[in-house]
Amino acid sequence: MRTLCLLLSFLCAFATIGKAQDNFQGAWKSSHGGVNSVLLITPGYFSITTYQDTSFIDTMGGTWKADGGDDVAVKIEFNTEERNQIGWEGSVPLSYADGKLTTTQSGGQQVEWTRVDNGDAPLAGSWQITGREQNGKMNTITPGARKTIKILTGTRFQWVAINTATGEFFGTGGGTYTFADGVYTEKIDFFSRDNSRVGASLTFKGKVDGNSWDHSGLSSKGEPIHEIWTK
Known part of the structure; x- marks a missing residue:
């Protein structure tokens, strides 16, 4: 459940979708204990990948869209760590503040994500x-x-x-x-x-x-x- 908990806590760090969906699109990164995590968010699609040095660890991702109000609808299309989560769909409440993303993993550990870019490019x-x-x-x-x-x-x-x-x-x-x-x-x-x-x-x-x-x-x-x- 680690990757799904990461996804849900990540999404719960967003602001109201109607006001901030453009603000959180782009790339974000986090590092802990030598493990690198990268989140890519484009209009309608996202991915989360972890790797260490030259070794790939896992990845997951899928579609997302505004679900009305303060929610976002998510559907998992791939998950290398927990294949049984593929096809999972749900609506997640959103909150986001001060241009920063902070997630809370299972166990209560908080992770701060640093913005890499704002997703603005011809190929984005x-x-x-x-x-x-x-x-x-x-x-x-x-x-x-x-x-x-x-x-x-x-x-x-x-x-x-x-x-x-x-x-x-x-x-x-x-x-x-x-x-x-x-x-x-x-x-x-x-x-x-x-x-x-x-x-x-x-x-x-x-x-x-x-x-x-x-x-x-x-x-x-x-x-x-x-x-x-x-x-």
Whole structure:
């Protein structure tokens, strides 16, 4: 229940949704005992990830939306620590003060979160892969239960591959990014499939046209990729 308690206490640190939902969007971080926690909040989607040095520990996330009054409706789409929580839905009361987030975990321990960015950037939002080039042809990927999502704030990113129907988790990675003059660069802070990739930087060509992002370059394995992502 640790990750769910973390989520609920985190959400309970928000202010009234009608007044502050723009204020808490972006990236937040917390460190305790050498363990790093990162929270990414974009319009309609969130993730919470913990890692230590080069080792990935766990991640969870899903959708959220204003539920009227002072509540937010949450649905868990992935949780690597407690898979039985996938699909959990509920409404959570909100409170937020002085531009700070403070959570109370089970046992009463309080954790203070420090803002990393305010989520303001051309690529900020949640994206889903909808096209991938193979043998010179761009093939459409129809959104469904099995999906790959990329969550970006102003400076941080995370991708996650999941199946919401079966609860399967296929992998995740994340870290910091920059995007300028058509060049998108990632620096990896955690990677569930291969810890040796932590610290690596990957550079891609990128073009955003409305809700479509054309993304091409070499993958972490050095293989050419050309993808279309859609908000």
